[in-house]
Amino acid sequence: MDIANMEYNTTRNGLAMREYGRHVQKMIEHVLTIEDDDRRQANSHAVIELMGFLNPHLKNVEDFRHKLWDHLFLISDFKLEVKSPYPIPTREQLAERPKPLPYPKRYPKHSHLGKNLELIIRKALAEQDPEKRLGFSNAIAYYMKLAYNNWHKETVHDDAIQSELTGITQGQLQFSNTPSVKAFRPQESREQRNFGGKQRGKFQHRSGGGGNGNGNGNSNGNGNNNQRRNDNRGNSGGGGGNFKKKRY
Numbered sequence: 001m002d003i004a005n006m007e008y009n010t011t012r013n014g015l016a017m018r019e020y021g022r023h024v025q026k027m028i029e030h031v032l033t034i035e036d037d038d039r040r041q042a043n044s045h046a047v048i049e050l051m052g053f054l055n056p057h058l059k060n061v062e063d064f065r066h067k068l069w070d071h072l073f074l075i076s077d078f079k080l081e082v083k084s085p086y087p088i089p090t091r092e093q094l095a096e097r098p099k100p101l102p103y104p105k106r107y108p109k110h111s112h113l114g115k116n117l118e119l120i121i122r123k124a125l126a127e128q129d130p131e132k133r134l135g136f137s138n139a140i141a142y143y144m145k146l147a148y149n150n151w152h153k154e155t156v157h158d159d160a161i162q163s164e165l166t167g168i169t170q171g172q173l174q175f176s177n178t179p180s181v182k183a184f185r186p187q188e189s190r191e192q193r194n195f196g197g198k199q200r201g202k203f204q205h206r207s208g209g210g211g212n213g214n215g216n217g218n219s220n221g222n223g224n225n226n227q228r229r230n231d232n233r234g235n236s237g238g239g240g241g242n243f244k245k246k247r248y
Helices: 018-033 037-054 056-060 064-075 091-095 115-126 130-152 158-169 190-208 221-233
Strands: none
Touching: 018 037, 018 064, 037 056, 037 064, 056 064, 115 130, 115 158, 130 158
């Protein structure tokens, strides 16, 4: 082995895109040295196919072949002169930075209700149809009750909601106390109620038998089980007794 001809990473140029590896970069560098246009074009297509094979996750990306061609020109330092089916990127486009997105500055007057409710109130005030205006008012009142319950964990009276709504709209919106406007209360589902009934019945069944420590351990069917359990443990007395054996 000739140590003088060994190649180390310290003597190599930097990788433009590490996900493609050193061999793909060397192939692109070789394509740059090809003088024949047709042969250079054919080799460029071959490199594109290899790049797509090495990165199959790009196939799920929209216009993945467009990305491969852009990466090809990027790795070649934009020196490759071939025909591309897509617009050839430039170094300036690569260095270009997107414009910062403006952050929405919203300062709601009633922060506990949010900015969106103020937008709905404006639409309600601009509505001329009485039925739609009342529907807006009912929806606004329902949301206000829901927000109050989420923050305070308790119900709120309609007068308090109407008072706050009057203060916000200067008395221009009135809501009707319909079932859809009533405060939101999470109800137990049928499965939860059945499960709770079984649990309560089970606890009552256990507490009903076995006596109460006065020797009435056989008052019902569970007293026998408790008496047998106490006998196996070596206890004496009624179903409720739990005296330990005296050790000698």
